[in-house]
Amino acid sequence: MTSYWAAHAWLPNGCQPGVSFDVQDGRFAHVLVGVEPGTDQEILGGVTLPGLANGHSHAFHRGLRGRTHAGGGSFWTWRQQMYTLAARLDPDSYLSLARAVFVEMVQAGYTVVGEFHYLHHDQGGRPYADPNAMGHALIQAATEAGIRLTLLDACYLAGGLSAAGHLPLDPVQRRFSDGDVDHWHSRLDLLGDLDQVRIGAAVHSVRAVPAGAFNKIYESAGERPLHVHLSEQPAENAATRAFYGRTPTELLDDHGLLGPRTTAVHATHLSDTDIKALGGTQTSACFCPTTERDLADGIGPARQLADSGSRLTLGSDQQAVIDPFEELRGLEMHERLVTGERGRFTPSDLIMTASEAGYRSLGWPEGGRIADGALADFVVLRSDSVRTAGADPEQIAYAATATDVDQVVIGGQVIVRDGRHRLGSPAELLTATLDQLGMA
Numbered sequence: 271m272t273s274y275w276a277a278h279a280w281l282p283n284g285c286q287p288g289v290s291f292d293v294q295d296g297r298f299a300h301v302l303v304g305v306e307p308g309t310d311q312e313i314l315g316g317v318t319l320p321g322l323a324n325g326h327s328h329a330f331h332r333g334l335r336g337r338t339h340a341g342g343g344s345f346w347t348w349r350q351q352m353y354t355l356a357a358r359l360d361p362d363s364y365l366s367l368a369r370a371v372f373v374e375m376v377q378a379g380y381t382v383v384g385e386f387h388y389l390h391h392d393q394g395g396r397p398y399a400d401p402n403a404m405g406h407a408l409i410q411a412a413t414e415a416g417i418r419l420t421l422l423d424a425c426y427l428a429g430g431l432s433a434a435g436h437l438p439l440d441p442v443q444r445r446f447s448d449g450d451v452d453h454w455h456s457r458l459d460l461l462g463d464l465d466q467v468r469i470g471a472a473v474h475s476v477r478a479v480p481a482g483a484f485n486k487i488y489e490s491a492g493e494r495p496l497h498v499h500l501s502e503q504p505a506e507n508a509a510t511r512a513f514y515g516r517t518p519t520e521l522l523d524d525h526g527l528l529g530p531r532t533t534a535v536h537a538t539h540l541s542d543t544d545i546k547a548l549g550g551t552q553t554s555a556c557f558c559p560t561t562e563r564d565l566a567d568g569i570g571p572a573r574q575l576a577d578s579g580s581r582l583t584l585g586s587d588q589q590a591v592i593d594p595f596e597e598l599r600g601l602e603m604h605e606r607l608v609t610g611e612r613g614r615f616t617p618s619d620l621i622m623t624a625s626e627a628g629y630r631s632l633g634w635p636e637g638g639r640i641a642d643g644a645l646a647d648f649v650v651l652r653s654d655s656v657r658t659a660g661a662d663p664e665q666i667a668y669a670a671t672a673t674d675v676d677q678v679v680i681g682g683q684v685i686v687r688d689g690r691h692r693l694g695s696p697a698e699l700l701t702a703t704l705d706q707l708g709m710a
């Protein structure tokens with residue numbers, strides 16, 4: 271057992287001074303507020319936050335950072351560059367890239383990641399000898415990096431959607447597809463939970479999965495989380511309306527896919543009816559502000575979704591930025607730009623979105639808060655850096671960046687100390703792996 275005393279810590283009822291807690295068998299115990307430090311306690315300066323969830327990640331997209339900005343373009347031209355990278359990866363390079371990216375995430379303060387996984391098969395689209403070779407590479411990468419993982423294994427069956435229906439897969443997309451929903455289900459069935467790994471399911475999008483497959487995917491997910499990319503781009507809405515006569519949200523709702531276990535990723539271009547449907551079913555909405563601005567997606571109706579009953583979560587998605595504070599602030603700052611008002615979300619709203627709501631959406635309802643019995647995941651932020659000096663502890667997340675993370679504890683294990691991950695420098699790991707891929 272380790273006993274800690276935090277100068278300030280975020281508890282479910284807000285930021286509190288003088289918080290004492292124990293970590294026993296990977297869980298918090300004896301959380302007390304307003305106490306003096308004991309002589310046998312480890313002292314945590316700065317501000318201690320609950321573990322932070324990265325609700326939506328494609329680890330390998332990290333290889334594209336800083337390489338896709340020449341020549342303008344759109345989401346769709348960026349996607350072609352992503353496909354070129356996807357075509358190169360194999361289980362070994364996938365493991366080494368994902369491990370480096372997960373180390374970067376933990377050092378930035380993420381303690382759990384939802385990896386939305388669709389790169390399944392070999393370069394010809396054939397299953398590897400282990401049909402989950404790529405999924406197992408992600409599991410190994412997360413385990414070595416010390417981060418909790420929810421592997422959201424995505425069903426991907428079609429190359430896109432037009433007014434005339436779904437399109438055939440192009441050559442690289444064959445790596446993503448199991449051919450039909452039954453083969454996807456059989457492969458998913460081979461994956462199992464581990465101590466720090468949980469398996470979830472995903473519908474890649476209404477573009478990549480015909481509605482006829484939805485029921486089977488929903489049944490296969492069972493009690494596990496179910497994630498789906500939703501209305502990131504107006505073109506998806508237009509094609510779905512043209513072919514089905516419904517919005518993507520309506521289409522999912524028609525098939526019973528919305529609900530508290532479901533997370534809609536992006537949810538950028540929504541009608542008022544869509545917002546009511548998502549909120550009314552308590553579907554979570556995962557916003558990815560740094561990706562949505564990078565890919566010129568637009569700004570989704572975050573406050574309206576929250577007001578209608580959706581739980582908001584946050585993700586780094588394509589890894590243009592890996593910084594939970596930048597995402598958390600992005601949610602509020604984008605709202606400010608759209609509405610002309612400050613304080614659309616309170617500091618508590620933002621911390622809850624970044625922590626407990628994200629854990630719940632990823633199938634870890636027992637985590638994301640500093641409370642007796644909860645998973646002992648926490649992040650200590652420095653309050654004496656050039657960015658954070660003088661910040662009110664309650665407002666520090668508006669000032670901090672990933673660089674201000676001093677310590678990260680996951681399941682009671684210290685993974686980052688003095689700002690350094692136990693596996694060493696993520697920059698060195700990333701440079702080595704990107705070099706091998708001919709990208710450094």
Ligand SMILES: [Zn+2]
Nearest residue numbers: 328386499587
């Ligand atoms: Zn995504």
